[in-house]
Amino acid sequence: LLFVGDDWAEDHHDVEVMDASGRRLARARLPEGVAGMTRLHAMIGQALGDDIDTDDDARVRIGIETDRGPWVQALVAAGYTVYAVNPLQASRYRERLALSGAKSDAADAHMLADMVRTDSHQLRPIAGDTADAQAVKVVTRTHKTLVWERTRAGQRLRHALRDYFPAALTAFADLDAPDALELLAKAPDPAAAARLSLTQISAALKRARRRDIPAKAATIQAALRAEHLGQPAVVTAAYAASVRALVALLVTLNEQVKALQGQVEDHFGRHPDAEIILSQPGLGAVLGSRVLAEFGDDHDRYTSAKARKNYAATSPITRASGKKRTVAARFVHNDRLIDALMAQAFSALHTSPGARAYYDRQRARGAGYNAALRQLANRLVGILHGCLKAGAVYDETTAWSHHLTEAAA
Structure with a gap:
């Protein structure tokens, strides 16, 4: 395996290529654009050696602090495994390597390469969203x-x-x-x-x-x-x-x-998932397009409904240490996605009896307005995940059978 750290700027990229043992194989500052990408391919090819197999591109893992732009799309198209590292994660990892607080572009490239070498199992590869979703x-x-x-x-x-x-x-x-x-x-x-x-x-x-x-x-x-x-x-x-x-x-x-x-x-009406998304309670064309845009359309990106809920930031965070245990809302989130999901939950109160029953149940338990609405949004994300996985449109009875039974009782 080869590991590449790419510290990007508007007009250049500081790049370091590292092997599995952590040894630096190459380092360079590359210009943005076709010339820089060509040089990067050459650096990787030289590091891989003369006997390059057609599957060798998959052995290259690249860490970069962004998930968009022509440069990132070119890396994905080349067959490399690209990890969009959250800047906050990168900052915390940098502290492991340099307690003094020293920082430079070249050092950040080294840090990103080392991060994907040791912690790629903790990172999420860039999703393969279709051009229609983009x-x-x-x-x-x-x-x-x-x-x-x-x-x-x-x-x-x-x-x-x-x-x-x-x-x-x-x-x-x-x-x-x-x-x-x-x-x-x-x-x-x-x-x-x-x-x-x-x-x-x-x-x-x-x-x-x-x-x-x-x-x-x-x-x-x-x-x-x-x-x-x-x-x-x-x-x-x-x-x-x-x-x-x-x-x-x-x-x-x-x-x-x-x-x-x-x-x-x-654009949304032409997407294959539009019918499923529009069938969800509280989602019209505008809100539905926002949900699709922020979740993406790679159905393998979220391994479970819990993973999708965690990304949406509708699920709570539990902090437990010794005898102390607290449950809190996630305040670090995708603003555009959580805004759309909360708007969906509010609209679903008026269009879905199951959603209304679920919300009323949370309020009866003592949850405040925002907390109950967030829990409803969390439930709706799980329903959307199930529909997308199964390729089925929303069904009120199937989605809320348990809660509707309790409400009738």
Whole structure:
């Protein structure tokens, strides 16, 4: 076996090749791209010797602190076993080798090579996700990132209005709604907003396809014309300019979120696992695509439902030492995945009698809202794992037969 440590940077890779005894065979700094990959193959080929068998690529194990990008894909395509080492794991392992805290790129390459040499059985090889799953992951992550950015921009807009134009917060309940953004772009300061006519407000509400337009227009106009505390004129003008920029940003984000949602649904709908995932309670096209994107579609990646639950961070952590034993939630997790799974659990409460019965049972035992919802999410992950393994769609009776029986009793 050969063991390779790859400490990557944006434009280069520090690489060390090591044999099974821990002896360094080669070390180099390689450029990113085709030239660097060619040199890496040459280094590995030289270390393997002249009598290279077609299966020799499988004897090469590579540790690198990332699981994405063209470089990693090229390593996997070459047939090497690639381990995406968690940076926190690498940091802890580094402390075993250098208590002084010394660190360098070359030393990190050595550390990664030694780590896969001695502890590869504790590491997870990069999953063999299909190109379809990777495409779903790209558009889904971008879509979710834009949703988060829209939330942040909306919060910034709310804070700005509260500081100089609180009447707008009373007039517009949803600041990123099309009608609110249109009117704020047209009248971003209190004086201009007070001059808005019922006709102008009604036209904006009509374009946003609101109902009961006359009553809503009158309510908005009254709120904008009410007396309020203000800022000096020059400060108000500065805030108005800031609000115009934030409104323009929110308009663009709304457009791109909508456009990307179509791409998410399109890519997800073509995936072979889409039918099984969509059959799960609480999962639609958007949430389902996020679950698929973060779990991946390599059915051999998770050896058991417990392994999938541990990766999802829905299962608890038990810490036991002597007579002391504590059970706690996992706070180190994939934010995108746990966000989707908790949203699924909440939606499942309204669509699945079994999920509702399971949740109510946890609450009856004294679990709080978040804890009970997390336990439900954990149960739903196990159900999804079973469906994917069996290639079967969700069945309410099969999934919850035990809990439904107890609830009926």
